[in-house]
Amino acid sequence: MIQRISEKELEAQREYAEKVKTAVSAAGSEKGRALRFCVVTYGCQQNEADSERLAGMLYSMGYEKTETDADADVILVNTCAVREHAEKRALSVTGQYKHLKEKNPDLIIGVCGCMVSQEHRLDDIKHRYPYVDIVFGTSYLWRLPEILYRRLSRRKRLFLLDTGDDGNIAEDVPVLRECGYRAWLSVMYGCNNFCTYCVVPHVRGRERSRYREDILKEARALVADGVKDITLLGQNVNSYGRGLYEDYGFPELLSDINAIDGDFTLRFMTSHPKDATRKLIDTMASCEKVAPQLHLPLQSGSDGVLRRMNRHYTLDSYKRLIDYAREKIPDLTLTSDIMVGFPGETEEDFEATLGALRDIRYDMVYSFIYSRRKNTPAAEYEDQIPEQIKHERFERMLQLQNGIGFEINRGYVGKTVRVLCDGESKNDPSTLSGRTAGGKNVCFTGTCAAGEYADVKITEARPFVLCGETAEKGDKNDDI
Numbered sequence: 001m002i003q004r005i006s007e008k009e010l011e012a013q014r015e016y017a018e019k020v021k022t023a024v025s026a027a028g029s030e031k032g033r034a035l036r037f038c039v040v041t042y043g044c045q046q047n048e049a050d051s052e053r054l055a056g057m058l059y060s061m062g063y064e065k066t067e068t069d070a071d072a073d074v075i076l077v078n079t080c081a082v083r084e085h086a087e088k089r090a091l092s093v094t095g096q097y098k099h100l101k102e103k104n105p106d107l108i109i110g111v112c113g114c115m116v117s118q119e120h121r122l123d124d125i126k127h128r129y130p131y132v133d134i135v136f137g138t139s140y141l142w143r144l145p146e147i148l149y150r151r152l153s154r155r156k157r158l159f160l161l162d163t164g165d166d167g168n169i170a171e172d173v174p175v176l177r178e179c180g181y182r183a184w185l186s187v188m189y190g191c192n193n194f195c196t197y198c199v200v201p202h203v204r205g206r207e208r209s210r211y212r213e214d215i216l217k218e219a220r221a222l223v224a225d226g227v228k229d230i231t232l233l234g235q236n237v238n239s240y241g242r243g244l245y246e247d248y249g250f251p252e253l254l255s256d257i258n259a260i261d262g263d264f265t266l267r268f269m270t271s272h273p274k275d276a277t278r279k280l281i282d283t284m285a286s287c288e289k290v291a292p293q294l295h296l297p298l299q300s301g302s303d304g305v306l307r308r309m310n311r312h313y314t315l316d317s318y319k320r321l322i323d324y325a326r327e328k329i330p331d332l333t334l335t336s337d338i339m340v341g342f343p344g345e346t347e348e349d350f351e352a353t354l355g356a357l358r359d360i361r362y363d364m365v366y367s368f369i370y371s372r373r374k375n376t377p378a379a380e381y382e383d384q385i386p387e388q389i390k391h392e393r394f395e396r397m398l399q400l401q402n403g404i405g406f407e408i409n410r411g412y413v414g415k416t417v418r419v420l421c422d423g424e425s426k427n428d429p430s431t432l433s434g435r436t437a438g439g440k441n442v443c444f445t446g447t448c449a450a451g452e453y454a455d456v457k458i459t460e461a462r463p464f465v466l467c468g469e470t471a472e473k474g475d476k477n478d479d480i
């Protein structure tokens with residue numbers, strides 16, 4: 001049963017926040033400066049959205065934000081468990097905070113998120129990182145004020161393992177967004193799909209959707225705040241509403257948000273191919289604010305591998321949906337996730353994946369080498385692929401896909417596109433960067449403020465970015 005966290009419980013958190021704020025203010029007066037927090041984020045967009053909520057709560061408790069962990073009085077490491085590499089990086093950065101704690105014993109170090117929703121990792125931190133003060137899994141996030149209060153008042157370390165309390169959703173948690181004009185909007189949490197390689201259902205719990213009125217209220221507030229690009233988030237947005245509504249699903253939600261007055265673009269991720277329907281595509285095609293962009297993870301081009309992954313679709317059914325989407329949305333930008341080296345993947349299976357890339361021709365692919373995750377069925381499969389073969393296949397796939405992406409990008413040269421500007425490019429501060437409605441990265445010359453739109457004439461294509469200059473007035477916009 002899905003339930004909102006009760007107003008009484010949220011009120012209790014607000015009271016804890018007030019108490020922490022008083023303590024933070026007193027400590028700030030003693031130090032002669034405001035106390036500061038730093039949130040370090042690993043992993044997916046859902047984690048980025050969670051970090052904005054952690055930041056919002058810390059801000060509401062009187063802390064100021066700093067980007068530099070060495071300056072901070074509270075550091076939270078928001079971790080990911082999807083791949084071993086992400087866990088290693090989070091543990092390594094946590095290890096580096098030992099010397100900060102030695103310099104500043106009042107520093108509070110917290111580790112939270114998916115990695116520590118696994119008991120063995122929580123135990124790891126407890127025993128091997130004695131300078132870490134607080135550890136809590138994803139379902140405790142909204143209780144940060146209470147966690148901090150308990151730590152500050154009792155000076156004891158706190159370790160809160162997720163209880164599998166899956167039915168609850170906390171609304172109205174403060175958010176401090178990273179960007180004023182792009183925003184995440186979570187529509188659901190957790191996952192019921194249990195792909196055999198994936199740890200997410202174990203660390204984020206079962207699938208639960210937010211009530212539509214809560215989502216619409218948040219969407220209206222974002223638009224009223226001037227947000228121009230909203231990304232709806234969920235592990236599988238296509239199952240939105242399941243178990244909550246009889247006849248209201250993700251297409252209906254998209255239509256309702258699309259109907260909000262304002263100049264904004266709406267996009268979403270992630271879609272599971274088994275639940276993505278023609279109705280979804282029709283809705284995308286008919287809603288003028290929905291971006292012509294679809295991220296639809298294929299994972300493998302081999303039906304045998306897809307079966308062992310527990311994915312519940314075939315390459316053929318996937319391709320039929322893509323054909324339909326391209327027919328309805330001719331300027332569609334299509335991206336995917338591909339996993340290489342899943343247990344038992346033969347050379348023939350891998351060739352089927354390469355064949356799928358050649359046939360489908362994605363704009364971009366997020367590719368991964370299979371990583372063995374504790375407590376998932378695939379980790380127990382005996383036919384694990386040797387690392388060397390995994391890496392060799394990964395390189396072959398990259399080479400192929402990079403060539404395809406580059407070819408597609410070259411087709412944009414000479415076109416004029418509307419870009420939402422993100423300000424100075426990080427790679428080359430003499431240029432600006434931004435993204436099209438379809439999600440293409442663009443770097444360009446000219447004048448445009450972050451958060452404003454520019455029409456950009458594309459003069460050069462690179463494998464992962466389009467380059468151009470702001471267009472002259474009157475140049476036709478090719479709207480990608």
Ligand code: SF4
Nearest residue numbers: 191193194195198200
């Ligand atoms: S759909 Fe599969 S891969 Fe995606 S989060 Fe759920 S279990 Fe993991």
